[in-house]
Amino acid sequence: MTTRRAITRAATVEEIKRTALTLMREQGSTDLRFADIARAMSMTAPGLYRYFSGRDELVAALVEDAFVELGDALELAVESVDGESAYERLAALCQAYRAWATADPTRFAVVFGLPVAGYVAKDERGKSEAAERAFGYLASPVLGAVAAGEPVLPGQPEVAAAFAAVCDKPPLDRLTPPQAQAMLHAWASLHGFVCLEAFGHLFGLAGPPADALFASLVRAVAGYIGLREPAA
Amino acid sequence: MTTRRAITRAATVEEIKRTALTLMREQGSTDLRFADIARAMSMTAPGLYRYFSGRDELVAALVEDAFVELGDALELAVESVDGESAYERLAALCQAYRAWATADPTRFAVVFGLPVAGYVAKDERGKSEAAERAFGYLASPVLGAVAAGEPVLPGQPEVAAAFAAVCDKPPLDRLTPPQAQAMLHAWASLHGFVCLEAFGHLFGLAGPPADALFASLVRAVAGYIGLREPAA
DNA sequence: TCGCAAGAGTTACGAGCCATAACGCAAACA
DNA sequence: TGTTTGCGTTATGGCTCGTAACTCTTGCGA
Known part of the structure; x- marks a missing residue:
């Protein structure tokens, strides 16, 4: 059952990935900083850890996508x-x-x-x-x-x-x-x-x-x- | 005229580049840290700035080489x-x-x-x-x-x-x-x-x-x- | 040979990032 | 409406970069 929490969570996950790619594209490097992503989303870096356990997991998700x-x-x-x-x-x-x-x-x-x-x-x-x-x-x-x-x-x-x-x-x-x-x-x-x-x-x-x-x-x-x- | 200072300096430059490549190879990534290079050479990071103004200049030298x-x-x-x-x-x-x-x-x-x-x-x-x-x-x-x-x-x-x-x-x-x-x-x-x-x-x-x-x-x-x- | 300048390398520092921990707060659910 | 779940925050420690200020050695030139 797709509860509302799950929906917004999925949306946030998508936003994080989208933001990460956008930042990488802008700075033309595969090197990404949690702090930058958070800033671009008007969040703080530690909040991202609710969604990805670290950079590795985020990168893995991007590769998969x-x-x-x-x-x-x-x-x-x-x-x-x-x-x-x-x-x-x-x-x-x-x-x-x-x-x-x-x-x-x-x-x-x-x-x-x-x-x-x-x-x-x-x-x-x-x-x-x-x-x-x-x-x-x-x-x-x-x-x-x-x-x-x-x-x-x-x-x-x-x-x-x-x-x-x-x-x-x-x-x-x-x-x-x-x-x-x-x-x-x-x-x-x-x-x-x-x-x-x-x-x-x-x-x-x-x-x-x-x-x-x-x-x-x-x-x-x-x-x-x-x-x-x-x-x- | 190749003064002795220039000789040792050139040797150090070579050692830095060699060390940088070795580290990159070991960790399988193009991502290099001055602190690591210095440590591997029994130096401290700021000392490297005598030879390269920063990571960019070092990378440029590696590309040229x-x-x-x-x-x-x-x-x-x-x-x-x-x-x-x-x-x-x-x-x-x-x-x-x-x-x-x-x-x-x-x-x-x-x-x-x-x-x-x-x-x-x-x-x-x-x-x-x-x-x-x-x-x-x-x-x-x-x-x-x-x-x-x-x-x-x-x-x-x-x-x-x-x-x-x-x-x-x-x-x-x-x-x-x-x-x-x-x-x-x-x-x-x-x-x-x-x-x-x-x-x-x-x-x-x-x-x-x-x-x-x-x-x-x-x-x-x-x-x-x-x-x-x-x-x- | 000796004195001194030049440069190598050090510690000290501020800023930034990663990742964890501990905390409030709001939203979802019963 | 009360409670729980979990989102996002501030606080913290350890790391990095790069600059600044300092010490000490080295080797050049007088």
Whole structure:
């Protein structure tokens, strides 16, 4: 039963997280101070401890949220694609991933950068359900390509054999080694571009030129994992 | 004239930087405390202000050093390649880049992650000579491929036109737009893999499997910027 | 060789933050 | 309406940063 107390409490939790992200965005760093958050909310710092036991727990919540949002964004992207084209789906996912990252680089940094300040991920990051869900979407165009009978990455069996062990665990467990290899290739390329852009290391490239470059990267990636761009 | 005072001073500066990196590595975060550094050196915190005006200046020095070391590593890699093969040179550079990053993920994070704590790069990162040198090496296999008459990335002129403006400024100024495009593609892919690996997001992949996967990524990257692997 | 200036490193201090503890107070529920 | 639950406050101790004022050593120059 959702009592009134629970409602306002949840609202406060949301406000804290929102405020934390806003502050991180404003000061462009993943470093957050309880005192600042409290001040921005017209509260005092100790009050926050009613909601989070410390910085670690708050950061963990932000990471979890970020993965949920990433999952949502990717799900939306996949669903917005009509038809069966694995290429279209890959492109949509890449765009969504990039949009998610650049919309809030600090959130992206919290998830994919070095662990924040004193925060150590107690639950191995792979254990998060939200993270698994997000990675599942990233893997989906590869699976889709297989289902559609399209070739996925010309085999490099010596590589595949080497890391077959990784394909047991959840995010990759529905992929064969060559598929996982293809997926990781694609993700690395995608992720690299997004990292460079989100953290401002793209030589000042932004706007349409960056869009164009990204699109061309997506084409290239699709190509080398064996997905063909549909003939317009 | 190198007076004795200058010598000991330089030694202390080096020790401070070394200690800072060691501490960052030990605690796995880019977050550093003057008090800790001082303690590790059997000093008191205020003494460090004789050498660095504050955390920002220390971080800036670490970033600069990191770029110098990256440049050195890349230079060594290029020079260690006999012959003219642009492919070989690219592979060597990629390996060196990866080795540099994984050897000390925190150093890598300082340079390529979100700006540390309160540190804002006063000199736009592109202005650093060391950074330009490092990026110059990264661009070299692309230039080499052109010199050798090998094809570099089948043209996507609509993209090239879009970001022609970027090719004026130093790190990319010796490249034509299509070449810059190829170089950025390659770098993004490379960088993405290295980021994932250095920050532990590669699904626990490490050792030989990671090596194999990286090698296969390098092959793929070389392929899609138009460099052919020499027939063994 | 000696005196002195320059600089290294110290303690002392104020301000700020984290986190705990102990306290009032108001809202929710019976 | 009375009671309980829990929210948010002030108070406190221990930590950090960075400045200031001071001491002492070092090594340079006369």
